[in-house]
Amino acid sequence: MNYLSTRGGASTDDLNAVLTGLSPDGGLFVPEKMPEVDVKALLELPTLEMGAGILSAVLPSFENMGELVKAAYKDKFETNDIAPLVPLGDDYVMELFHGPTSAFKDVALSMLPHLMTAGRRQTGETGETVILTATSGDTGKAALEGFHDVPGTRIIVFYPDGGVSPIQRRQMVTQQGGNVNVCAVKGNFDDCQSAVKTAFTSLSGSEKLSAKGMKLSSANSINIGRLASQIVYYFSAYASLLKQGRISFGDKVDYVVPTGNFGDILAGYFAREMGLPVGRLVCASNDNKVLTDFFMTGTYDRRRVFIKTSSPSMDILISSNLERLLYMKSGDASLVKDCMDKLKAEGVYTMPESVMSSIRADFCAGYCTEEEAAREIRRVWDEKHYLCDTHTAVAMKVARDYKRQRNGDAPVVILSTASPFKFPAWVLEALGEQVPADEFEQLDRLSRVSGLAVPDNLSALRTMEELHTGSVGREDIIDYILSVLGIE
């Protein structure tokens, strides 16, 4: 399948799109044409086979997809069902956090190393693939978990110093493995992500790296291999609703997605373009509501204060995957390039009204303040005895707002992206409980209060040694990368 850069400067096949991650012109790869699938037949398959069918449609050059999918997910998740759909009142919560690091990033990052290893084998790649990753908290650990000790790969993770939860930090700095590095970056997530992207573009053609047989790639959602795996759970939720008799084939379902980098919700748009009867895709933001404003006005304006919230994985003002939507909706790479240049230089761009109205036909958006998120956690617990994390709370509140003003009554699926135990202090506070200073005491208390068990991977952190305690300024990222790679 042919993939094009959103900025018009490059094209490649699906194997190389996954292996390289980012296009050399700074754009993101999108399929030249959406693959056609037999939706009805896919929905009747068991989840892993459905996944293999969807992944082979999006990434057709990969051989033995069924085997790759099995190897990626077998015995990795707490529940047999990778994305259980839990009824909550009239709505449904899709729990995506039962993987090895307790966040939804596990769904895609369990798969990506298998895609990369297969891609390397098929293209005869013998050098080392160096994966650079910027994380707002959850991608980092999920990528480390997926890539540690995978032959032929090396992974370097950068996270914003003070910009992730204490548990998220601890998950990363205790990571073992001969091929991993983790480093804090002074600044917020946008600083971190921009610096990593710059390092990526300036090092990707570097002779110093190629002389050592090294090639860069990315585990961020700019990599199409990640998006591809996320399409699957939009189908699996729809299949569950069919099985439960809640809908008939062809009925629309609305999805509400807690959003940061726009990767998760964009996978829903891919599902829709592949023929899944998706109604509205509702983009839920926290106080960093740059996307809500964009959907409303057509102007994307990142010139505002970056707010640190209790949903740190959504603390983002430069939402990178939106670029893919702009390209798919406008079909105009020079418009997209122009907007992205403006975003970089001036911090703002405006989309033509024609493109916006096509976007608004599929998407709507809303946001949730800090107080509202805390109240939502408490409300859902008191009224429904369901414990949700701070990111999911944002989506729950936006879902209620959405239902009040929409037409129709399609079932609403709320994507739950993290375990409440990843953010125990905020969740306890929202419940009106005392918050112990020690993060492991917080876990114990939350477990007592809720009657739920602490996920094993988080309990295990208690006794693990901190191995990666370094930090760098964002201007030193390139030097740091060269030095861990042993390049002068």
Ligand SMILES: *Cc1c(COP(=O)(O)O)cnc(C)c1O
């Ligand atoms: C990454 C993340 C999000 C946002 O997902 P995007 O694909 O970046 O929009 C939401 N919630 C949690 C818990 C996350 O880790």
